Amino acid sequence: LCGLRWSEKLVSECIRKAEQLMDKYPDLNLIFITLTVKNDEDIKVVYNRLDTGLKRMAMSMRDARRGKSSSEFGKIVGMFGSIEIKRGSGGLWHPHFHGLALVPGYFDWQKMVDEWLKKTGGSRGVYLEKIEHRDFSPITVCEVISYSLKVSTLSFDDQIEAYLFLRGKRLFRSWGVFRNIKLPDDLADDEISDLPYYELLYSFAYGKGYEINLIMEDSRVIWQKQGV
Numbered sequence: 275l276c277g278l279r280w281s282e283k284l285v286s287e288c289i290r291k292a293e294q295l296m297d298k299y300p301d302l303n304l305i306f307i308t309l310t311v312k313n314d315e316d317i318k319v320v321y322n323r324l325d326t327g328l329k330r331m332a333m334s335m336r337d338a339r340r341g342k343s344s345s346e347f348g349k350i351v352g353m354f355g356s357i358e359i360k361r362g363s364g365g366l367w368h369p370h371f372h373g374l375a376l377v378p379g380y381f382d383w384q385k386m387v388d389e390w391l392k393k394t395g396g397s398r399g400v401y402l403e404k405i406e407h408r409d410f411s412p413i414t415v416c417e418v419i420s421y422s423l424k425v426s427t428l429s430f431d432d433q434i435e436a437y438l439f440l441r442g443k444r445l446f447r448s449w450g451v452f453r454n455i456k457l458p459d460d461l462a463d464d465e466i467s468d469l470p471y472y473e474l475l476y477s478f479a480y481g482k483g484y485e486i487n488l489i490m491e492d493s494r495v496i497w498q499k500q501g502v
Contacts, residue, residue, distance in 0.1 A: 283458035284446065285415050288354055292415070295352065295376060295451055296408060302351055302376040304408045306418075309373075309390060310399030313366035317359070317439050324357060324369045327394040332449055334389070346386040351376045352451030356419040359436060360427055370399070372418045376451065380404060419446060 296304065311327065314320045331347045338348020355373025362368025387400045405414065428436065448455045 280458050281416075281419065284419060284455075285412065287456055287458070288415050288419065289412055291354075291452060291455055292374065292410060296410060299351065299376060299451075302378055303380060304405040304410060305375045305377055305381070306403040306405060306414070307353070307355070307373045307375055308370055308399070308401040310368070310370040310401075311394050311397040313362045313364065313368045315366055317367045317369075317436060320367045320369045321357075321359070321439070321443070323394055323397070324371060327390060327397070328357075328371060328447060330393040331390075334393075335449055346381050346389055349377045349379070349381065350450060351378070352449060352453070354419070354446075354448040354452040354455060356447065357445045359440070361432065371447075373447075374405075374414065374418055 296302075309324070309327065309331075311320055311323045314323075334343065334345040334347040335350055337343040338345050353373045353375035355371055357369055357371050359367065359369045381402055383400065383402055386402070387398050390400050391398050446455075446457065
């Protein structure tokens with residue numbers, strides 16, 4: 275629950291920052307990016323592989339801004355996102371990075387794949403999706419940074435292993451014009467408005483075959499579910 279509160283507050287801050295920057299840079303495209311590395315049975319190996327790739331990507335972004343090199347990643351004006359870790363196919367650890375980026379024009383996907391291959395030493399996993407008409411929504415941000423560890427899909431032993439290794443690691447990242455997004459330090463139970471967590475949690479608990487009606491009655495929130 276503390277992790278959820280932390281994510282909620284971080285989502286709110288990212289939405290505020292993103293809306294400001296989209297107004298400031300109306301000609302930039304909003305791009306959803308997923309970067310992956312090869313699965314491995316050792317969580318340390320796969321995390322370090324992804325972390326190294328992201329650090330090298332950040333270096334390419336800095337060098338491109340200074341005119342020192344040409345890079346597809348150097349086109350990124352700003353990006354934020356988080357590392358997510360779960361068990362993938364074959365029961366191996368599967369870390370990946372989800373991010374939202376502001377860029378002029380669009381990426382050459384094949385060039386970006388080739389660059390990511392070099393930065394990670396053997397991984398080609400690059401997924402790009404342009405968010406048409408910059409149709410930005412809170413749910414988009416939730417998908418990017420709402421969680422870093424899929425606890426519900428992990429065994430108890432895996433949860434402990436992941437916690438012992440990941441504690442203190444920087445799973446949220448931001449670069450360029452998105453730098454210095456303030457990470458939450460207060461997890462008090464004040465209400466966080468305008469986020470779709472009620473709907474997301476309800477859908478997770480009861481499945482997609484339910485329709486949500488939120489009714490305010492006598493200052494209490496009452497959930498009603500209806501089969502669709």
